[in-house]
Structures are given as C-alpha cells and as structure tokens.
Amino acid sequence: MSLSNTLLRDALRMCPNLIVIPSDHLFYQELSVKLKRFLELKIPIIEQYSIDEWFGDLNGLVKDEDTLEFITELRDEILKEFDLPITIAASESKWIAKLMTDKIKPYGAFVLERGEVDEMTRGYDVNDFPGVGRAISKKLDTHKIKTLGELREYPNILYAYGKTGRVLYHRIRGTDKERVIPYSQRRGIGISRNFKAILDRGEIYRRVVILARYLSYTITKLSLNPTTFYFKIRYEYGAKASQSITINRLFNENFLIALAKNMIHKLDNHINYKIHYIAISSSNFADSDNRKTFSILEYERDLKFAALNQKLIKIRDKYGVDAIRYGSEGGGYLINQQVKKIS
Structure with missing residues (x-):
C-alpha cells in the first residue's frame, strides 16, 4: 500500500499502528545545499527544480553511449557519500527526464532516447506529467483523454491555451529543446x-x-x-x-x-x-x-x-x-x- 500524498489523519485511519516520524526541515535544507554543491562538481550546469530535484546538462560532458554508466555511477556515489538513495533519468528533454525519474523510483537509473519517447510514455496518465494542472486536467477529462499517447494526437486542445499550451505540448512530445538554466542563488x-x-x-x-x-x-x-x-x-x-x-x-x-x-x-x-x-x-x-x-x-x-x-x-x-x-x-x-x- 502506498500512502504518498495522503493526509496524515487519513493515513492514521487506514493504518492505526502507523509510526509517524516528525519532519526536520532544517536538515532537509542543509542536505539540499550539500547535495547541490556535490552535483555541481560532477555536472557544472545544474538547475534546481525543487528542494530535492535538479536538472543537469550533460552535453559536451558525457558521450551519449556513456550516459547510463555515468548516471549509474553518480547515483551510487551519492548513496555512498550522503547515505541518500536517489533516482536519475536522462533524456534529450529535461521534462521527459523528470517524468521518467518519477516512474523508475526508487533508486533507478534510466536513459530514454528521443526516438523511444512516444512508445515508452504512450500509456502514461496525463496527470503524471509536470505542468498538467487542475484546469487542463479537467479539460482533457471532458475530451476523454487519459494518456499522453492520446493527448499527442490532439495538439489543438493544448494550443487553445496559447503559448503555455504550445510549450506544454512540445514538452510532452520531448521536442521542447529547453535549456538547463543554472541558478547561482537560492530562490x-x-x-x-x-x-x-x-x-x-x-x-x-x-x-x-x-x-x-x-x-x-x-x-x-x-x-x-x-x-x-x-x-x-x-x-x-x-x-x-x-x-x-x-x-x-x-x-x-x-x-x-x-x-x-x-x-x-x-x-x-x-x-x-x-x-x-x-x-x-x-x-x-x-x-x-x-x-x-x-x-x-x-x-x-x-x-x-x-x-x-x-x-x-x-x-x-x-x-x-x-x-x-x-x-x-x-x-x-x-x-x-x-x-x-x-x-
């Protein structure tokens, strides 16, 4: 049973004997800073997406054929250095990489080539893709569109949202070509x-x-x-x-x-x-x-x-x-x- 995204009161009702460990936000912040510094030594161009998620640009740093070996070694090194199990996915599109990272948890390492994006992600739920918010989700539901494969067949549904929709459509196709944007300062x-x-x-x-x-x-x-x-x-x-x-x-x-x-x-x-x-x-x-x-x-x-x-x-x-x-x-x-x- 997964309790991810479940309210604590609901989790306790489902599992009365559940042991709840208090969060330590300062520890999370400090570990995030240390991990980012470590990653910057390995991958000079790093973009922080959240407290525990980063995009990294491997262009010119690692040959395509060596990517899986590189990210696997990086994952294992982070576990050894920080006692922190992480998941790393690589793809030409950073948004496809994020999607795959969410799919191969825990402790996965995976490379998805551009030509394999449509086939690999065809059956994924549209709501699993980063950027598909509540409003778009409701719109897709009215059109009976449930998967990324189905959505790719109807670009005009997203295009109706203007620039935001067009950007999202190309992210879903893996053709967005968005750069990894490093931020030197905490946001x-x-x-x-x-x-x-x-x-x-x-x-x-x-x-x-x-x-x-x-x-x-x-x-x-x-x-x-x-x-x-x-x-x-x-x-x-x-x-x-x-x-x-x-x-x-x-x-x-x-x-x-x-x-x-x-x-x-x-x-x-x-x-x-x-x-x-x-x-x-x-x-x-x-x-x-x-x-x-x-x-x-x-x-x-x-x-x-x-x-x-x-x-x-x-x-x-x-x-x-x-x-x-x-x-x-x-x-x-x-x-x-x-x-x-x-x-």
Whole structure:
C-alpha cells in the first residue's frame, strides 16, 4: 500500500499502528545545499527544480553511449557519500527526464532516447506529467483523454491555451529543446501546513506564530536575510487568498512573526469560513550580489533582535526548536522569561 500524498489523519485511519516520524526541515535544507554543491562538481550546469530535484546538462560532458554508466555511477556515489538513495533519468528533454525519474523510483537509473519517447510514455496518465494542472486536467477529462499517447494526437486542445499550451505540448512530445538554466542563488525557502479546517481565529494565529518561528529558525541557521515574503491561506470549499510583500529589514524572528500575523489578518476576508491551509515563504535574499538598503528607522531595533536570534539558535540547537516558545502558542514559555536566562 502506498500512502504518498495522503493526509496524515487519513493515513492514521487506514493504518492505526502507523509510526509517524516528525519532519526536520532544517536538515532537509542543509542536505539540499550539500547535495547541490556535490552535483555541481560532477555536472557544472545544474538547475534546481525543487528542494530535492535538479536538472543537469550533460552535453559536451558525457558521450551519449556513456550516459547510463555515468548516471549509474553518480547515483551510487551519492548513496555512498550522503547515505541518500536517489533516482536519475536522462533524456534529450529535461521534462521527459523528470517524468521518467518519477516512474523508475526508487533508486533507478534510466536513459530514454528521443526516438523511444512516444512508445515508452504512450500509456502514461496525463496527470503524471509536470505542468498538467487542475484546469487542463479537467479539460482533457471532458475530451476523454487519459494518456499522453492520446493527448499527442490532439495538439489543438493544448494550443487553445496559447503559448503555455504550445510549450506544454512540445514538452510532452520531448521536442521542447529547453535549456538547463543554472541558478547561482537560492530562490526561496518556506513552510506550509494542511490541517483539519478551523474556524477559531485564535487557533489560526497560534499556528501562524509556530510556522513563523520554525521558518525563522531555518532562515537564521542558513544565515539568510530575505526581503520578500509570501503568505497564503486556503479556506474550506476552495476559496483562497495570497499576497507577497517586500520589506528591506535586517531579518529577525520578532519581525517575521509580527509580519506574518499582520499579513494573515489582512488576507482573511472570509472570517466566517474555516481555514485549512497556511503557507509562509521568503525569497529575494540580501547578499553581496543583491545588496539592500535596510530601513534606518528599524535598524537599531532589528539589530538587537537579530542578536537575540543567535542566542535562541544555541538553545534550540541543543534542546529543539520548541524549547523556547511564545506565550501566545499555549503550553510554552513567554519569550521574555527565556531571554533573562540566556542574556
């Protein structure tokens, strides 16, 4: 039985004795950074697609006939170096390579030649292809199109979506010829939670504080200073709201929590609706290549809270992220009580 993409409450109902291990987002981020650095030593042109997915350009680096041997050795080397089982697929189209990677898990290595794309992927579900979203999926369903092979026979269905549809059609054919685009900088980092729909706004804001605290811990550990923040909520029955905001401030936990509460309050235009999803993410990091001028009015205060962050990190590293919580979270300690102990 596969529990992939299953809500935790549903998984526990199906498997009452299921052992649930808590996630460690900081560890995932740190491992992602280490793995990317390792991959860049092996494949100079790397594009990060997600926290645990990359595209790599082997053109001019590996002969076609040596590709399978190269990716197999790379897979095995990563397992030995990081104790991390991964899957690698290669194809002329990076989107076909991603599709095949999803199909040959776990711990697979596979090369799909261009001339074999149509035959190999003919029977795959259209919804398995990256980029086929809910709207296109519904449209295809009305035309009784279930597989990639069927969709390839009717390009006009996708062409009706303009440039987006034409791009998607060529990706599905494996004829997109899109380059691997390396990004030297981290694009963003975030956290989100799905939960049983809640009407009580006090409980919603309690969860917002917790999410902001966890995200702050990761941002501080990675020595990042984001200046753009994105917030999103989803209501029961499909309504949703989201907004991003750019503020040039020296990052600190106090600032993020206050901003998160304020933005969620601003987004919450349906106070009689239950909320079941909250997301907070950050991007546009200030560094030597992306210089920012911080607000003079807030800088001195932010400097003090940033220093406090470093003290909090030491305790949380030793005792866990929940070792120091806010009174508004319930069941924890007021932050000012803890500050006296670590000053």
